[in-house]
Amino acid sequence: MTTEYSRRQITKLLGSAAAGLAMPALSMAQARKRQFEGRTVNLLAVQFGHHQHLWNLIPEFEKETGIKVNLEYAPFDQTREKTLLDMSSKTGRFDLFTIDIMWLAEYAAAGYLEPLSKYLKNKDLTADDYDIDDFVPRVFSGTGIYNNTLYNIAFDSGTVGHEFRRDWMEKANLPVPKRFDGKFTHTAFMETVGALNEASKGVAGYVTQPQRWFWGWTFTPLMYAFQKPANVGNEFVDKDWNVTIASDDNLAALKYYLGWRKFTPKNDANFGYGEVVSLYQQGKAAGGIHYLGFIGEQFEGTSPVAGKNVYLHTPVGPHGRTDPFFGSWGLGVSADSKQKEAAWVFLQWITHKNQLIRASEKGAGLVRHSQFKSPTVAKAQPWVVDCYEFLLKTANPDERIRVPEWAQISEVMGLYGNKAWLNEMTPEQALEAMAKEMKDAFRKGGYYRSNAKNPPQLWRNLSYYDKKPSGWI
Known part of the structure; x- marks a missing residue:
């Protein structure tokens, strides 16, 4: 069985409800929603103000499902460190994490995240109208796919x-x-x-x-x-x-x-x-x-x-190029969670179009076609309207190249870039120092060994990210 309550058990529950004089009859949908009543899931979330509009809907979820959601915040500059500390300990203290696109490869390659396709396919866990193809393709795959496997569901994106x-x-x-x-x-x-x-x-x-x-x-x-x-x-x-x-x-x-x-x-x-x-x-x-x-x-x-x-x-460069920068946040389930199915029930509820549209009317991020096409969202956030076409056709999910070593690359860029800003290094010296440490990181990662199985350089052909979201499931 893929759920802790099978269809047979739910049917039995329905029969008991119908037979009991004091118990109201439950529909199949209602029974599915309440199947994890009394459970608690713990979410570690980056502390961004515009995300709060989404988290403000959590009490509705708790009332609807009986699942308690404990929410703990981490400042942006501490989120990766705090997340990795919990993931590497394998205690499963947190069931869910908010994950920046630039950390996906690192977390997934280490085995810290639960693949999500099987939960999407499970009709006992996922709403019939979840509508996976309502997600903007590059946002969906760019946020959640690593090594052809889905690990995150997007809830915020932008440039x-x-x-x-x-x-x-x-x-x-x-x-x-x-x-x-x-x-x-x-x-x-x-x-x-x-x-x-x-x-x-x-x-x-x-x-x-x-x-x-x-x-x-x-x-x-x-x-x-x-x-x-x-x-x-x-x-x-x-x-x-x-x-x-x-x-x-x-x-x-x-x-x-x-x-x-x-x-x-x-x-x-x-x-x-x-x-x-x-x-x-x-x-x-x-x-x-x-x-x-x-x-x-x-x-x-x-x-x-x-x-x-x-x-x-970003200003158009001297050769006429527009930067295709893309950033996003997704929700992922810990591979060590003891409440994976309950965690998924929350994840798919909070990223349902109904919740995402309501949250984006208040200022939350946009990831679905229906959000970008909503007149009420456009009125609330007129500055996002012209980014829809960009996210459809131009955005590059691999701008910060999708390798497990990205955090190290970003760190050495900051270290030596800051030295150049302070005139402690010339621009040439700063870039050469970045190059040396990047090369060391790739060598340590085995990229230069004979017959090395290196990650695909997907930034060279962005059609990879254009597949319909349902094509990844």
Whole structure:
């Protein structure tokens, strides 16, 4: 049996309910919902404000199913460490984890996550109208598939971009481009931040987060934007896994990024995302970096700068390339959970279109076609509408290459990138140091052994991620 209560047991339960004078008759659907009544599942979740709109629905789930959900939060910069600590201990303390796309390969390759297809196929556990094909294909597979196996279900997705004070741009007679219209180029970016920079008044043209922890999602988009057409796909490694991060294209990208320092606040080398939001909200920066899901909470709604902003993508590079950056969060079940089926019942309930649409009307992330097509969601989050086509056709789930070593790669990028920001290294020295440590990580991982079975380089052919979600089950 695949469930702790078989169809025969449920039928028997129904018969007992019908026979008992004091017990109301239950439908098959109701009986299935209550089959794990009294169980408790524990969820370790990253602490993001826009995710809270989804978690606020948990009391409804508890009332409907009788399953208790204990929710524990971890700050973003501690989530991976806390998750790995629990996973590696194999205690099964947590039944569910929120998982960043960039950590999927590491967790799945280590055997820490439960494959989910069998639960999706189980009609006793999954609602008949769950509608797996309502998920945007690249969001579904990009968030959850590793080695052709489904491990996560997406509940948040987006892209990296830049917010600017639209009102300031208009006052300065600067052109205000639209996201993805091709007009927001690397030169237009520099012209904009230069024109809006007023250091004498305490206003920076731009604020970023050079802290060493964040370079994997701040500098990486520029690497992709600056690649020549012939080098696309070789941002980190070539087809033979030779490390290419010290390439001329990446050097140009790094020098360009370091050029922003003329317009950023002084002594900002340890800035993280909190400083970006704070300075921008205070009117002390004309532009800053963001993740799509953060906009509603931090720059609109009750924010002091609400309604004054324009949201743009990474600047188009010198060879006409638009960065295909994609980020997402999924829910996965621990391989060591003692309550896998109850955990799945919660997972599929919270990622059902009914819950996701309601949560995104409040500001939560979008992952389903029905969310992007909802007029009420579009009214609540108008800044996400033009990202639908991008997620369908352009987004690259493998931008932060899907290898178990990604966390190490991101760490060395931050370590030496930050040194370059502080002028402790030249850009050339920083990239060479990154390349050396990346190569060491791949060598340790066995990538250079004869007959090595290395991960497929799926970023070279994104059609892999375009399969209908039901095709993975």
